Amino acid sequence: MNADTPAIAIDRVQFRYGRPGPRRRDIPLVLKDISLSVAAGDILCLLGPSGCGKTTLVNLIMGVDVPTSGTVRVLGETAPFRTARARIGFMPQDDALYEDVTAEENLRFFAALYGVKGEHLARRMDELFAFVRLQRHRKKLVHDYSGGMKRRLSLAVALVHEPAVLVLDEPTVGLDPEHRRYIWNHLEALAAQGCAIVVTTHVMDEAERCARIAMIREGRLIADASPADILARTGTNTLEDAFLALEESESPDTAAEPNVSPSLGEKEACHD
Amino acid sequence: MTSVFAIVRRILTQFALDKRTLALLFVAPLVVLWLLSVILGADTVGPKIATVDLPAEFQTQFGQTDARITEANADEASALLAANDVAAVLSMEGEHMLKVELEGTDSTKSAAVLAACAEALGELRGKAAEEMEAAVVDKRAEVEDTIEEASQQREEARTALTGVMVSMPAEARSGLAEALGGLFDDDAAEALSAEDFSMNVSDYLPIEDMETVYLHGNEDWRMFDFYGPVFIGIFLFVFTFITSGMSLVTERMGGTMTRFLATPVNAGQILGGYTLAFGLLACVQSAIILWVALTFIGFPNEGNLGLVVFTCVSMAMVSVALGLLVSGLAATPFQVIQLILLFVVPQILLCGLFDLSGAPDWLAALSAFMPVTYGVDALRAVMLRGADLAAVGFDLAVLWGFLALFFALAAASFRKKRVRTTC
Numbered sequence: 001m002n003a004d005t006p007a008i009a010i011d012r013v014q015f016r017y018g019r020p021g022p023r024r025r026d027i028p029l030v031l032k033d034i035s036l037s038v039a040a041g042d043i044l045c046l047l048g049p050s051g052c053g054k055t056t057l058v059n060l061i062m063g064v065d066v067p068t069s070g071t072v073r074v075l076g077e078t079a080p081f082r083t084a085r086a087r088i089g090f091m092p093q094d095d096a097l098y099e100d101v102t103a104e105e106n107l108r109f110f111a112a113l114y115g116v117k118g119e120h121l122a123r124r125m126d127e128l129f130a131f132v133r134l135q136r137h138r139k140k141l142v143h144d145y146s147g148g149m150k151r152r153l154s155l156a157v158a159l160v161h162e163p164a165v166l167v168l169d170e171p172t173v174g175l176d177p178e179h180r181r182y183i184w185n186h187l188e189a190l191a192a193q194g195c196a197i198v199v200t201t202h203v204m205d206e207a208e209r210c211a212r213i214a215m216i217r218e219g220r221l222i223a224d225a226s227p228a229d230i231l232a233r234t235g236t237n238t239l240e241d242a243f244l245a246l247e248e249s250e251s252p253d254t255a256a257e258p259n260v261s262p263s264l265g266e267k268e269a270c271h272d
Numbered sequence: 273m274t275s276v277f278a279i280v281r282r283i284l285t286q287f288a289l290d291k292r293t294l295a296l297l298f299v300a301p302l303v304v305l306w307l308l309s310v311i312l313g314a315d316t317v318g319p320k321i322a323t324v325d326l327p328a329e330f331q332t333q334f335g336q337t338d339a340r341i342t343e344a345n346a347d348e349a350s351a352l353l354a355a356n357d358v359a360a361v362l363s364m365e366g367e368h369m370l371k372v373e374l375e376g377t378d379s380t381k382s383a384a385v386l387a388a389c390a391e392a393l394g395e396l397r398g399k400a401a402e403e404m405e406a407a408v409v410d411k412r413a414e415v416e417d418t419i420e421e422a423s424q425q426r427e428e429a430r431t432a433l434t435g436v437m438v439s440m441p442a443e444a445r446s447g448l449a450e451a452l453g454g455l456f457d458d459d460a461a462e463a464l465s466a467e468d469f470s471m472n473v474s475d476y477l478p479i480e481d482m483e484t485v486y487l488h489g490n491e492d493w494r495m496f497d498f499y500g501p502v503f504i505g506i507f508l509f510v511f512t513f514i515t516s517g518m519s520l521v522t523e524r525m526g527g528t529m530t531r532f533l534a535t536p537v538n539a540g541q542i543l544g545g546y547t548l549a550f551g552l553l554a555c556v557q558s559a560i561i562l563w564v565a566l567t568f569i570g571f572p573n574e575g576n577l578g579l580v581v582f583t584c585v586s587m588a589m590v591s592v593a594l595g596l597l598v599s600g601l602a603a604t605p606f607q608v609i610q611l612i613l614l615f616v617v618p619q620i621l622l623c624g625l626f627d628l629s630g631a632p633d634w635l636a637a638l639s640a641f642m643p644v645t646y647g648v649d650a651l652r653a654v655m656l657r658g659a660d661l662a663a664v665g666f667d668l669a670v671l672w673g674f675l676a677l678f679f680a681l682a683a684a685s686f687r688k689k690r691v692r693t694t695c
Binding site for chain 2: 062063064085086088090092093094095096097098099110113114115157
């Protein structure tokens with residue numbers, strides 16, 4: 001990968017679920033014509049209401065799904081990212097930890113899958129437990145962790161192999177403000193070292209920290225700019241107002257019925 | 273009360289929407305019942321028996337029992353017996369001894385063979401007794417006729433003699449009467465009959481007795497001994513199946529699957545890891561189960577223990593692969609349970625727990641597609657008949673074939689099924 005290739009390049013991507021076949025055309029598109037790119041050192045915030053397609057887009061970046069049309073390139077490769085995968089860090093929305101073993105075991109297991117081992121692993125584990133402030137709890141079963149502790153451990157797992165691309169799906173849900181700020185500071189430090197970071201969130205004030213926001217609504221990219229630019233363009237004071245303004249200008253029929261517009265800042269339970 | 277109805281309504285709605293559960297609730301019991309009725313309702317068929325040069329009367333008599341008889345020469349018969357194609361071989365030992373060689377592993381079949389033999393022998397004895405009785409009656413009549421005739425002749429002679437003697441002088445008459453004394457007694461007739469009544473029973477009965485020889489086991493083997501290996505196989509298979517079937521679903525539910533898929537490992541490695549881990553568990557599990565079963569519960573084992581363990585582990589590995597395949601098809605633990613029922617119950621019914629020789633051919637054909645059938649067959653061969661690796665090689669090869677097939681299918685379906693979080 002040379003310097004001017006973006007770490008993540010998404011080009012006119014469409015996506016629908018379901019198996020290939022004649023009836024698949026009837027399934028609505030989850031993502032419509034999305035183009036985005038994230039360079040090394042960038043932090044991109046994917047912002048949008050629940051169900052807008054954020055996680056689907058994340059799955060495409062992770063190579064878990066393959067776009068119906070268009071291309072997704074990560075570190076210059078298309079899915080299934082045979083060599084790039086080892087350089088992508090991923091923190092899924094669920095904690096995705098093995099609750100019945102210790103925090104250390106979790107970290108060691110995922111480290112092994114990424115090929116991190118030996119002395120390097122020991123050093124890395126010390127660093128990460130210090131970073132997520134779980135040194136005192138590293139030998140505890142994850143089952144006994146609080147929600148916030150699990151989130152932090154999950155982040156440590158995502159960072160264990162020092163990835164060049166970091167994808168974080170709702171990383172700060174359930175964290176208290178202090179930890180949230182702490183983690184954001186660290187993410188900015190990582191970006192400064194050249195890591196390309198994608199963060200999804202539906203919390204507007206969190207998005208304000210990002211240098212760049214990609215707003216997604218019903219599978220469509222409705223804005224891709226810095227928070228300041230978005231506020232200036234829409235003439236609003238908050239990102240929430242900006243989002244609603246953009247939404248109305250996008251789609252006149254939802255504007256006519258403001259009640260049906262998706263609520264922001266409220267996380268819908270989606271795993272039950 | 274309203275709350276109760278609300279709960280009832282919610283549960284019924286959930287079921288109504290879950291087509292698969294609904295189908296399983298009604299279809300599964302019906303299918304199982306129907307299968308059971310086919311298996312158990314089949315006409316009970318008699319044991320298969322090979323006969324070698326039996327006396328014609330016995331052969332005829334034996335043909336009237338429910339046994340399915342093959343006439344063979346001695347070599348063919350022992351081959352059939354060794355291959356468990358017949359439950360017993362009947363041949364003659366000496367002049368009047370029926371030799372019953374039993375395959376011996378299935379005590380039910382052994383009992384059926386012995387019952388058929390006893391039935392035929394009993395009939396034969398009855399007939400022989402009748403025949404002999406008739407012969408005795410004939411003889412007695414004959415003898416009585418002879419005696420009658422003799423006494424008549426004697427009477428005639430005596431009358432004639434008396435006539436002659438009347439005209440003789442008194443001295444000469446008494447002297448002659450003394451000399452001819454035997455003629456006036458019945459002793460001669462009695463001597464004749466005693467000799468002729470001694471009859472040989474074996475002239476009428478071709479088989480007097482039978483002796484029983486067991487190829488495997490002995491008469492102390494109970495039904496349990498025959499089913500022991502089946503249960504070991506079934507339990508290993510089912511328990512391994514449940515644990516491995518749950519495994520991937522648990523990963524999916526816990527969200528770790530998403531993370532798993534994001535790492536550089538591929539489907540083959542994930543499934544390989546699972547198969548190996550569960551395979552090791554199965555090694556320990558089967559070793560312990562076998563140790564307890566053989567030492568404390570008294571299961572028979574005629575074969576190499578190592579081969580038994582290897583067969584068990586092979587079965588468990590197939591079970592793991594099938595479990596992983598099922599786990600890939602299911603989205604929730606509940607669906608896994610349903611699929612386990614679907615995959616396991618027919619295998620239990622058809623693996624050899626029930627004798628399918630009386631059931632329709634399609635059932636036997638169906639059982640040929642079930643891995644448990646081969647595992648159980650191999651376990652029985654080794655544990656009951658002391659078979660060696662060569663003898664169960666086919667069964668083991670089929671098991672490993674199933675393993676490869678299930679593994680490949682599981683790997684192919686693995687990536688297609690994912691967690692779908694749409695937030």
